[in-house]
Amino acid sequence: MIQPLQYDRETGTLFLLDQTLLPDEERYVQVKTLDELIEAIKALRVRGAPLLGLAGAYGLLFAVLESEKSALFWEELQRRVDLLVNARPTAVNLKKEVESILEDIPMTAEPYEVAAIVYEKVLSLESRLRNDDLSLAMHGADLLKGKRRILTICNTGTLATGGIGTALGIIKVKHSKGDLDVAYLCETRPVLQGARLSAWELLKENVPHYIITDNAATYLMSLGKVDAVVVGADRVVRNGDTANKVGTLMLAIAAKHYGIDFYVAAPTSSFDMTIANGNGIVVEERDPEEVLQIHGVRIAPKGSRALNYAFDVTPASLIDGYITEQGILKAPFAEVNYIGR
Structure with missing residues (x-):
């Protein structure tokens, strides 16, 4: 099956199938920072409302990891999140999925705990998107x-x-x-x-x-x-x-x-x-x-x-x-x- 994005937790790298190069070339670009992901979103290397929601969830993980050492962790995290969710304004999924994850994180959590929670939420989101897609497609085919x-x-x-x-x-x-x-x-x-x-x-x-x-x-x-x-x-x-x-x-x-x-x-x-x-x-x-x-x-x-x-x-x-x-x-x-x- 086509995999438009894959995450390597060991290296902290998100591999994106660069959709701007298709169909001539199937090449994955390596994304290791929030800024790189925002550029990829704006350039349409990754696109599609539901997939932008998933990419945004990984962007939140980048934002958490990049804000960990700040004395003002939550303020710095919010600044980065604002940049992320406004990368493309029309598709609601990007903002919705990021905010949905944030709402479940207690403000008393330590930064390292936040990163662990976000990662688990991302894995859950990936599974839900696949299941939702299949249910939707079956309903549509029947209709x-x-x-x-x-x-x-x-x-x-x-x-x-x-x-x-x-x-x-x-x-x-x-x-x-x-x-x-x-x-x-x-x-x-x-x-x-x-x-x-x-x-x-x-x-x-x-x-x-x-x-x-x-x-x-x-x-x-x-x-x-x-x-x-x-x-x-x-x-x-x-x-x-x-x-x-x-x-x-x-x-x-x-x-x-x-x-x-x-x-x-x-x-x-x-x-x-x-x-x-x-x-x-x-x-x-x-x-x-x-x-x-x-x-x-x-x-x-x-x-x-x-x-x-x-x-x-x-x-x-x-x-x-x-x-x-x-x-x-x-x-x-x-x-x-x-x-x-």
């Missing part, structure tokens, strides 16, 4: 039984979660059950997570798929070639509005127009009940050069500028349901019980 042509965007597989995946996990399970004809993968400009990462994962498991340009998705729907659209989520808020990879909103609008089921597949750890609606979601804007260049080669005229929204927000009114490890949920949510400990 979409008979819908044999699935369209998705971005990468929501092992590279994004550490387990089988969310939306891509459903596609994998449907394939294993003989209930999939084809998966359509939006290429996902500008960083091409669909073309590079999702296709790479599905090839490894011999899952039939086509890569399509993002703006071909609506035409495929018009031809009657799509049975359902399933996407991931970086943050689902209380009324059901959902932040996901930019391009998701246009898929939802088109699916509604053509009467095609549109589902969000996300673990409950990606649900944020502190925000009432999508207006409160901070949408990350990334470096315009990601749009102006492809693999370092400029494709736009010098002097042209670009907007690079990494995410968009899809209104709950366009979403038919939310596939989670707990089953299928409907918005709005009075409460989502996140079993995070």
Whole structure:
């Protein structure tokens, strides 16, 4: 199975499969400090909302170890944690998993005790993510039984979660059950997570798929070639509005127009009940050069500028349901019980 990250406790090294190099090169980068991990998160070497939660948990371990010798341990730890959880603002898992672990640590604990507690919590989180993924994927496969042509965007597989995946996990399970004809993968400009990462994962498991340009998705729907659209989520808020990879909103609008089921597949750890609606979601804007260049080669005229929204927000009114490890949920949510400990 693909392992997007691995931790060597003896050397204190986190090995990250550098997702910016895929599919051409499978190389693990060594991360030994919090600063190195934050750089890797911002550079998309590690990405995907659930996996960012796990990476954040390892970042907390780095932060604890780097703060141990400070006379003001808790203050120094909080300073480092603030840097970590703000590395990418839209995905809720990064902040949620870190804060969930911190809430369980008594303020009377000695720094060395804190490090031991955090490490045990990280191991527990790794196991829970894998189990949640499989439960979610099975629920989704059951829900979409008979819908044999699935369209998705971005990468929501092992590279994004550490387990089988969310939306891509459903596609994998449907394939294993003989209930999939084809998966359509939006290429996902500008960083091409669909073309590079999702296709790479599905090839490894011999899952039939086509890569399509993002703006071909609506035409495929018009031809009657799509049975359902399933996407991931970086943050689902209380009324059901959902932040996901930019391009998701246009898929939802088109699916509604053509009467095609549109589902969000996300673990409950990606649900944020502190925000009432999508207006409160901070949408990350990334470096315009990601749009102006492809693999370092400029494709736009010098002097042209670009907007690079990494995410968009899809209104709950366009979403038919939310596939989670707990089953299928409907918005709005009075409460989502996140079993995070």
